[in-house]
Amino acid sequence: MKKLIYTIALVIAVSITVTSCKSETKDAKELLKDAAHEVKNATKEAGNAVADEANKLAKDAKEVGNDVLDATKEAGNAVADEANKLAKDAKEVGNDVLDATKEAGNTVVDGADKLAKGAKEEVEKVLATYQCPMKCEGDKVYSKPGQCPVCKMDLKKVK
Numbered sequence: 001m002k003k004l005i006y007t008i009a010l011v012i013a014v015s016i017t018v019t020s021c022k023s024e025t026k027d028a029k030e031l032l033k034d035a036a037h038e039v040k041n042a043t044k045e046a047g048n049a050v051a052d053e054a055n056k057l058a059k060d061a062k063e064v065g066n067d068v069l070d071a072t073k074e075a076g077n078a079v080a081d082e083a084n085k086l087a088k089d090a091k092e093v094g095n096d097v098l099d100a101t102k103e104a105g106n107t108v109v110d111g112a113d114k115l116a117k118g119a120k121e122e123v124e125k126v127l128a129t130y131q132c133p134m135k136c137e138g139d140k141v142y143s144k145p146g147q148c149p150v151c152k153m154d155l156k157k158v159k
């Protein structure tokens with residue numbers, strides 16, 4: 001009888017020990033599971049935070065990039081406008097110079113024409129000879145207009 005009680009007590013003790021052990025093991029497993037879960041969540045949250053920060057930075061960088069692009073575009077347009085203005089001015093100056101040159105050329109041509117005409121007249125005057133229409137003195141010619149010393153008639157221009 002004593003042996004039976006002892007055995008029962010031993011079985012109970014072992015059962016309690018096993019149950020306790022199992023329970024502790026279960027608790028440990030669950031704790032481990034919870035810890036793993038928490039670590040996973042924390043890691044996920046940290047990853048999300050990093051991703052958010054990266055997205056913000058990327059967005060900022062994109063905005064800065066767009067600003068730089070806009071500024072560059074505006075600067076480019078300003079330079080192009082200035083270049084167009086300069087080109088237009090240069091063209092106008094070129095046209096003015098062209099007009100002035102043309103006018104000066106025309107003036108020179110007019111002057112040259114007048115000089116040539118005057119010179120031609122002078123040459124014709126110098127080369128012109130005069131003679132009595134009655135040829136009182138035969139083929140004798142004079143270099144200036146006047147009167148025939150013989151018949152007193154006006155001398156005529158001979159070509």
Ligand SMILES: [Zn+2]
Pocket residue numbers: 132133134135136137148149150151152153
């Ligand atoms: Zn004469």
